Amino acid sequence: MSAMxxxxxxxxxxxxKLSGKNLWAPAVQGEVKKYAPVAEGETxxxxxxxxxxxxxxxxxxxxxTLYRFSTGKEELEFPGLDEEMVLLGVRPCDARAMALxxxxxxxxxxxxxxxxxxxxxxxxxxxxxxxxxxxFCPSVGGSPDSTEGLDxxxxxLGESYLLETVTEKGKxxxxxxxxxxxxAPADALEQKEQLAKGxxxxxxxxxxxxxxxxxxxxxxxxxLWQRISAPCLGCGICTYxxxxxxxxxxxxxxxxxxxxxxxxxxxxxFAEYTKHTSGHNPRPTRRERTRxxxxxxxxxxxxxxxxxxxxGCGRCSTLCPVNIDLIDILRQVKAAQ
Amino acid sequence: xxxxFKPNIVAFLCNWCTYAGADLAGTSRxxxxxxxxxxxxxxxxRVNPLYVVNALQQGADGVLISGCHPGDxxxxxxxxxxxxxLKLLKELLEFTGVDPRRFNMSWVSASEGHKWxxxxxxxxxxxxxxxxxxxxxxxxxxx
Amino acid sequence: MDLDKLRKTxxxxxSRDDVKYLIGWRRGTFGYRVAPHFIEDAAGVDExxxxxxxxANLANYLTLTEKLPVPRGQEADTRKVALLVxxxxxxAVAQLIVEKGIKREDVxxxxxxxxxxxxxKLLAERYPETDVAAEIGWKGEDFLLIRGExxxxxxxxxxxxxxxxxxRHPNPVLSDITIGEAVEPWAVAEDSGVAEIEAxxxxxxxxxxxxxxxxxxxxxxxxxxxxxxxxEDCILDRLDPIWVNRAVNFSENTAFHxxxxxxxxxxxxxxxxxxxxxxxxxxxxxxxxxxxxTVREEYGFEPGLDPEAEPFQASFKPDDPEEFIx
Ligand code: SF4
Ligand code: SF4
Ligand code: SF4
Ligand code: SF4
Ligand code: SF4
Numbered sequence: 001m002s003a004m005x006x007x008x009x010x011x012x013x014x015x016x017k018l019s020g021k022n023l024w025a026p027a028v029q030g031e032v033k034k035y036a037p038v039a040e041g042e043t044x045x046x047x048x049x050x051x052x053x054x055x056x057x058x059x060x061x062x063x064x065t066l067y068r069f070s071t072g073k074e075e076l077e078f079p080g081l082d083e084e085m086v087l088l089g090v091r092p093c094d095a096r097a098m099a100l101x102x103x104x105x106x107x108x109x110x111x112x113x114x115x116x117x118x119x120x121x122x123x124x125x126x127x128x129x130x131x132x133x134x135x136f137c138p139s140v141g142g143s144p145d146s147t148e149g150l151d152x153x154x155x156x157l158g159e160s161y162l163l164e165t166v167t168e169k170g171k172x173x174x175x176x177x178x179x180x181x182x183x184a185p186a187d188a189l190e191q192k193e194q195l196a197k198g199x200x201x202x203x204x205x206x207x208x209x210x211x212x213x214x215x216x217x218x219x220x221x222x223x224l225w226q227r228i229s230a231p232c233l234g235c236g237i238c239t240y241x242x243x244x245x246x247x248x249x250x251x252x253x254x255x256x257x258x259x260x261x262x263x264x265x266x267x268x269x270f271a272e273y274t275k276h277t278s279g280h281n282p283r284p285t286r287r288e289r290t291r292x293x294x295x296x297x298x299x300x301x302x303x304x305x306x307x308x309x310x311x312g313c314g315r316c317s318t319l320c321p322v323n324i325d326l327i328d329i330l331r332q333v334k335a336a337q
Numbered sequence: 338x339x340x341x342f343k344p345n346i347v348a349f350l351c352n353w354c355t356y357a358g359a360d361l362a363g364t365s366r367x368x369x370x371x372x373x374x375x376x377x378x379x380x381x382x383r384v385n386p387l388y389v390v391n392a393l394q395q396g397a398d399g400v401l402i403s404g405c406h407p408g409d410x411x412x413x414x415x416x417x418x419x420x421x422x423l424k425l426l427k428e429l430l431e432f433t434g435v436d437p438r439r440f441n442m443s444w445v446s447a448s449e450g451h452k453w454x455x456x457x458x459x460x461x462x463x464x465x466x467x468x469x470x471x472x473x474x475x476x477x478x479x480x
Numbered sequence: 481m482d483l484d485k486l487r488k489t490x491x492x493x494x495s496r497d498d499v500k501y502l503i504g505w506r507r508g509t510f511g512y513r514v515a516p517h518f519i520e521d522a523a524g525v526d527e528x529x530x531x532x533x534x535x536a537n538l539a540n541y542l543t544l545t546e547k548l549p550v551p552r553g554q555e556a557d558t559r560k561v562a563l564l565v566x567x568x569x570x571x572a573v574a575q576l577i578v579e580k581g582i583k584r585e586d587v588x589x590x591x592x593x594x595x596x597x598x599x600x601k602l603l604a605e606r607y608p609e610t611d612v613a614a615e616i617g618w619k620g621e622d623f624l625l626i627r628g629e630x631x632x633x634x635x636x637x638x639x640x641x642x643x644x645x646x647x648r649h650p651n652p653v654l655s656d657i658t659i660g661e662a663v664e665p666w667a668v669a670e671d672s673g674v675a676e677i678e679a680x681x682x683x684x685x686x687x688x689x690x691x692x693x694x695x696x697x698x699x700x701x702x703x704x705x706x707x708x709x710x711x712e713d714c715i716l717d718r719l720d721p722i723w724v725n726r727a728v729n730f731s732e733n734t735a736f737h738x739x740x741x742x743x744x745x746x747x748x749x750x751x752x753x754x755x756x757x758x759x760x761x762x763x764x765x766x767x768x769x770x771x772x773x774t775v776r777e778e779y780g781f782e783p784g785l786d787p788e789a790e791p792f793q794a795s796f797k798p799d800d801p802e803e804f805i806x
Contacts (some may be wrong), residue, residue: 031761032695054695061699063727132607133511135666143506186541204611205510231516233544236699237759251726255395256476264726270700272717321701321757323508323515340684387715387723390738392729407798417796420805421779425745425771427804429738432677432770434686443806465524472686475731 001173002285003184005261006154006161010180012043017177021122024058025088026051035087044172046089046156048130050313054094054243055087056101059117062240063264066113066250073257080298086173089126092138093148093311097243103305104246115156122169129195130262131203134314136175136327139206145192155192162192191322209298209308215337216299226337228329229290231322232269238316238324239267241294244309247273268292294329344398344464348373348457349388351381351416354405357447362454369454370461373401380404382413382415390438394475399439399464403456406444416444438463439470481611486530486564486592486659491522493588493657500559502590503541505534511609512600512616516541530659531616532623535597535641537751538563539572542582543710545660562588566597568643570652571749571784572707578789579747581710585653591655593663596737598623599641599756643752643765646671653785673763674770695760698726702754702764703740708747715739741767746775746792749784 049308151170381404535589
């Protein structure tokens with residue numbers, strides 16, 4: 001892992017060079033922060049805090065055309081998927097989420113769309129110096145300076161950014177930017193360690209997940225699910241905006257004699273998610289749906305892939321309109337054990 | 338541009354009055370612009386406001402809804418409900434920035450072939466003035 | 481606010497044989513959050529609160545809570561649901577009765593005259609949330625934030641929720657039990673949010689809403705949080721016919737928003753839940769309030785004031801406005 005220093009005076013030049021590569025970075029749009037394309041000549045200001053919409057939306061778009069078709073034409077038309085993309089300012093939790101989600105998209109079937117996009121994407125991360133209120137990445141195996149899933153990790157040192165290369169893809173970018181960078185001195189690395197340590201100490205919430213994956217199946221019929229889910233609205237917030245949620249539905253859209261097959265985000269918190277054609281719903285209430293969401297992340301995924309499918313970004317806790325708070329749920333699960 | 342622009346107008350006409358009125362205009366050889374695509378419904382009260390939204394999404398530059406005069410509804414009161422609902426829809430469309438000239442509503446009875454011609458002329462004129470409505474088109478965008 | 485009286489009353493109500501549970505609010509798990517609180521026995525009332533953060537409209541749960549088929553051989557549970565309502569929430573209850581969404585005798589309504597609620601996002605801009613649930617109360621006209629030893633007075637105008645600024649009915653319009661004295665309704669200024677949009681040119685209005693609707697992720701939290709969006713078979717979920725494509729793009733999002741706003745015209749009680757829950761900050765309230773104003777000013781009708789009223793869109797007057805009709 002090589003470490004380079006980018007003086008902030010060279011920042012706009014750095015962005016200028018990247019913006020030719022289909023660059024996306026967090027941008028504030030009214031009340032939300034989300035990834036937006038950076039046009040050539042534009043600059044980027046990275047601040048603290050994460051985006052409302054996670055960057056998963058770029059690799060796994062909310063609506064994605066799988067192919068187009070039309071009557072009288074035997075061939076299907078497939079998307080090109082050949083454009084490279086650079087995501088800048090990705091938080092370590094969100095990058096870890098991409099690494100976790102890959103497990104699913106490589107599992108029994110290699111998903112060509114996701115994997116191709118992943119391959120074409122370079123992730124330049126930004127370590128969190130100021131974790132937010134509900135950040136709890138260290139509880140679930142991450143950290144505010146985790147490099148998992150990233151190609152490069154940047155740390156804001158004040159006057160400059162420290163760039164640590166993680167992968168070959170990252171190396172290629174650093175190589176291209178050589179003229180703007182300098183070898184990082186030892187005290188820069190020291191400073192980074194201090195910042196990372198400080199960030200970990202600033203994390204206010206958390207839970208030790210030890211025992212939760214084993215406890216969940218035992219608590220299948222526990223009254224706690226009724227209690228937790230009673231206020232739930234059954235909306236898509238906690239799943240659509242979760243960086244590790246990957247459920248989708250496939251639908252055809254037809255207009256005249258042509259159409260497309262597309263996949264779109266779906267959520268296990270919706271009633272239709274499990275509704276059968278007959279009208280029967282094996283998860284008839286929000287109790288079963290809430291139980292599924294937690295079980296999927298903290299039990300099923302662990303069984304299948306050996307890791308918790310939550311990276312502790314805190315979005316679900318922060319954004320739930322009725323204060324259904326994951327950290328609190330996990331505490332209740334531990335208490336009920 | 339307005340010279341070449343031929344607006345697409347979707348008209349929802351009630352079976353009992355305006356549809357018959359339009360028919361009368363035809364049999365009386367009254368000439369009126371050919372831009373309206375008529376969809377017959379049983380009553381103006383049957384026009385779900387989403388028909389209007391969907392028409393605009395699918396390429397209409399203007400929408401026209403027409404039924405019996407108040408008091409003449411075949412179902413006694415369907416057009417009264419239509420009047421309330423479509424007024425709200427009209428306000429909503431205007432508030433979201435749809436040019437009000439894209440939405441017209443009229444009462445045309447079975448005997449008013451001439452009024453039908455005037456209504457269509459007005460709707461077409463309005464839609465031409467408002468111009469093509471592309472912004473709201475349903476598109477199968479993006480891969 | 482007399483919290484003891486509230487808790488005592490609540491304990492009495494949940495202890496009644498004909499009451500299934502009581503819905504109120506409790507302190508949240510962090511920051512300025514408050515959670516809906518379902519109380520099944522008198523012990524649960526200890527957590528019950530009523531504070532300027534109790535903004536969520538609990539009437540939503542009257543229709544949101546699933547009614548599962550009763551297994552053969554079992555009797556249906558016909559006990560009442562008790563709930564706490566502010567002025568706006570009580571209007572939702574009244575409107576549900578009008579629409580036959582619920583029956584009056586199925587609910588026990590505990591009315592809370594409402595001095596106005598805080599928009600916690602405005603508060604958080606001044607005093608960031610912490611990991612401890614904050615304690616907040618009213619202090620005369622203003623609000624009082626208590627943080628440990630520290631007591632901070634927050635001027636009403638700085639953090640009052642927009643819907644409360646515009647509220648004309650802070651006292652419950654219907655209740656079985658009322659806690660506390662009625663409040664004096666306050667002067668309501670013109671709805672500047674709506675007026676600002678009306679003042680724009682059509683093209684600018686379109687651009688404004690295009691930017692807003694493009695943000696929508698179609699999580700349908702606005703629909704689900706709305707006490708009056710309770711269709712069992714919502715057009716948004718239907719597959720045959722498909723009214724609005726599931727695809728998330730500007731055209732479909734706009735169709736969705738037009739449909740949602742229209743379906744609430746003459747029904748919306750302006751409790752502001754849709755806008756409050758939206759994770760991406762789309763000002764849905766402006767759409768609702770625009771139509772509510774039309775209904776009020778041009779038809780002289782306000783939904784949710786009279787449980788005996790006729791539903792607005794399912795009624796008419798022979799002399800309804802028709803100047804727009806050719
Ligand atoms: S837990 Fe919260 S965010 Fe998730 S579905 Fe329920 S109400 Fe929506
Ligand atoms: S099942 Fe639910 S929790 Fe799991 S990925 Fe799907 S939406 Fe997310
Ligand atoms: S479950 Fe919640 S905290 Fe965990 S990754 Fe998803 S949104 Fe973040
Ligand atoms: S709208 Fe009125 S009744 Fe509702 S919370 Fe605000 S002040 Fe209270
Ligand atoms: S809550 Fe907001 S983002 Fe979600 S569907 Fe409604 S408007 Fe769209």
